[in-house]
Amino acid sequence: MSSSSPDSPGLLVQSLRFADSGPYSFALVPGSCTGLDGVSGVGKTRLLRALADIDQSTGRVVLNGKDREHYTPPQWRRLVALVPAESRWWHPTVAEHLPGDHDQRQAVELLQGCGFEPDILGWDVSRLSTGEKQRLSLVRALIRTPQILLLDEAGSGLDRDNGELLEGLVSNFLADRGAAAIWVSHDPRQLERVATLTMTMFKDRLSF
Secondary structure: OOOOOOOOOOEEEEEEEEOOEEEEEEEEOOOOEEEEEOOOOOOHHHHHHHHOOOOOOEEEEEEOOEEHHHOOHHHHHHHEEEEOOOOOOOOOEOHHHOOOOOOHHHHHHHHHHOOOOHHHHHOEHHHOOHHHHHHHHHHHHHOOOOOEEEEEOOOOOOOHHHHHHHHHHHHHHHHHHOOEEEEEOOOHHHHHHHOOEEEEEOOOOEEO
16 A cells, blocks of 8 residues: 555545445555456445545545545545546537636647547537547546546446557556546456556455
8 A cells, every 4th residue: 555644645545434335544646546446346436436525435535635524525526536437428519518617728638638639529429439428538537637536447448549548648647747546447457557556445445
């Protein structure tokens, strides 16, 4: 487990519990990607949702030396961004799902990093494939420049080329921004490529 203290940069999790699972304790240091595996149904998605403060949990979660309770929910979810396995799309066009205050140059760079041309912003969401939605959901999260990225089966349905684009985009973002990530995947080969450390989740603990 990466070493950290409450005053260190990165994310510190102490005795996190949710539903009937836990306690879980670990730390994420800036620039790192931590893999998360475990049997189906053990609660990997729920762990990410608890960290993102979407699902109720107990325990201590500290970001850059500041307890989660000291952030407003919108502040926290901007800094700790969850990219779910199946993203939701509320508006007709792709552009409407990007933050209103986003940097257009950054958006173009991220889109191109995921294999898109900028004109995709004008597309109707209804014409997007599942794989395109997966990649765009990552772009949508990265535009907010989170400090912690929670990836739930990111790229699991992509072909090899697009999967490599997505993995490279995440790697570059973590390195450039000093962000950290947890990457949930059932594919051990993917975790070998993207993660510097892998945690295996059980109902009552994490194994490192």
